[in-house]
Amino acid sequence: MTQWTVERLNRRGDGVARDASAQQVLAQLTLPGEIIDGAVHDGRIETPRILTPSTDRVHADCPHYAACGGCSLMHGSDAFVAKWKADSVTTALAAHGITAKIGGIATSPPQSRRRAVLSGRRTKRGATVGFHARASDQIVDMTECRVLRPAIVAALPVLRELVATGASRGAELALTVTESPAGLDVALTGGKALDAALTERLGQIMRQGDFARLDWDGTPMTRRSPARQMGRARVIPPPGAFQQATAEGEAALLSVVRKSLQGAAHIVDLFAGCGTFTLPLAVTADIHAVEGLAAPxxxxxxxxxxxxxxHRVTTEIRDLSARPLLPDELARFDAAIIDPPRTGAPAQAEHLAASSLKRVAWVSCDPVTFARDARTMLDAGWRMGPIYVVDQFRWSPHVETVTSFTRD
Ligand SMILES: C[S@@+](CC[C@H](N)C(=O)[O-])C[C@H]1O[C@@H](n2cnc3c(N)ncnc32)[C@H](O)[C@@H]1O
Known part of the structure; x- marks a missing residue:
């Protein structure tokens, strides 16, 4: 059988391997340097046999790991994964001619993810709830998980009950499950239409799981307010709202943002969400929070x-892709925070770059779009500080960063 040598992992964490004639295949769950064989279908080896393992290979301590799409790097040592994530940032920046200094990496501990979007489907015997299998629309019926908070894992049987009760045959439900201090906050979409009988049954299931809130396709049922602390403020996030995935990751991002903007008195928070950065920073500065959605x-x-x-906080609902803040609007602030979605913020980057601001703290959840936007800033004469990698999605190929841009 042909043997392949894994050269590197691609952005999705799949091994890129070559044989003696330089033919290339992708092989999941492998590591650089490993020699493998296995059946090739459509340019992929789905179940590679590891002939020569890497010294970075470790036992993946999860019964679902072979199939579940939630993790894809659990077979690599912590040191390997941290370096791979840092390298994926420097590689993305190098593609735009940027040499980056990595200031550090903060990896969230196992079982710390407090928010996850799970999938659910009714089956003949009940229901299946979990992440999708890798590259598949099948759902892995999860009984254990090494990344989610224990309270979410403990609720899996009740979540299955919820799906068995409220899903139409064949329909796939999306369940955004967030651990709040008052209990689980579950927002479900794709369920059956609510009627009196279903509402009553959902009430029983909420009590069984001791949920704080259940939002059924836009209809919220609240037993206790799922409020959480952001700085000194207590926020009640809207159902399913974006929140940073781990408390540790949020603290790491906030610490770099805070340090970058120290002493600023008037700050604009672009893509502000529910106020992860606005509310803690409002202890010392006036903040204008701009966000596309009204509810957060x-x-x-x-x-x-x-x-x-x-301090004073003002808010503005605004689509920052279609209508970014212009340089004359930015002129009344002395610093900005920007935390765009994965697509980045090319339009807003142009105007930040051209503005009279002197400091910008930049949070990103995609190194490739960040590198493009960073190029815009650097071309306009800004300097980029060290980049901190914040790994809230442990064992997934996902990478987040925070850095600062300054100029005199
Ligand atoms: C990565 S989240 C960050 C939220 C917040 N900074 C936090 O840390 O919780 C990105 C935010 O951008 C918002 N958003 C996405 N596209 C947008 C757009 N075109 N204009 C304005 N806001 C947008 C989303 O609703 C979301 O709240």
């Missing part, structure tokens, strides 16, 4: 109004 901004505003002694 309403939550941010309500939290600010209910908290004594914070």
């Amino acid at each position: 901004l309403d939550a941010l505003d309500a939290a600010w109004r209910a908290t004594p002694d914070l």
Whole structure:
């Protein structure tokens, strides 16, 4: 059988391997340097046999690992994964001619992810709930998980009950499950239409799982408010709202943002969400929070109004792709935070680059789009500080970063 040598992992964490004639295949769950064989289908080896393992290979301690798409790097040592994530940032920046200094990597511990989007489907015997299998629309019926908070794992039987009760045959439900201090906050989409009988049954299931809130396709049922602390403020995030995936990751991002903007008195927070950065920084600065969705901004505003002694916080609903803040609008601030979605913020980057601002803290969840936007800033004369890698999605190929841009 042909033998292949794994040269590197691609951005999805798949091994890129070559045989003696330089033919290339992709092989999941492999590591650089490994010699493998296995059946090739459509340019992929789905179940590679590891003939010569890497010294970075470790036992993946999860019964679902062979199939579950939630993790794809659990077979690599912590040191290997940390270096691979840092290297994927430097490689993305190098593609735009940028030499980056990595300031450090903060990896969230196992079982720390407090928010996950799971899938659920009714089956003949009940229901299946979990992440999708790798490159598949099948759902892995999860009984254990090394990344999710224990409270979410413990709720899996109740989540299955929820899906068995509320899913139409064949339909796939999406369950955004967030651990709040008051209990689980579950937002479900794709369920059966609510009627009196279903509402009553859902109430029983909520009590069984001791859920704080269940949002059924836009109809919220609340037993306790799923409020959480952001700085001194208590925010009630809207159902399913974006929140940083781990408390440790959020603290690491906030610490770099805070240090980068120290002493700033008037800050604009672009892509502000529910106020992860706005509310803690409002202890020392006036903040203008800009965000595309009304619901998170309403939550941010309500939290600010209910908290004594914070600086002034104003909010603006605005699509920052279609209508980025212009240089003359940015002129009234002395610093900015930007935390765009994975697509990055090419339009807003142009205007930040051309503005009179002197400091920008830049949070990113995609090194490739970040590198493009960083190029825009550097071309306009900004300097980029060290990049901190914040790994909130341990064992997945996902990489987040935070850095600062300054100029005199
Ligand atoms: C990565 S999240 C960051 C949220 C917040 N900074 C935090 O840390 O919780 C990106 C945010 O950008 C918002 N968003 C996405 N596209 C947008 C757009 N075109 N204009 C304005 N906001 C947008 C999303 O609703 C989301 O709240």
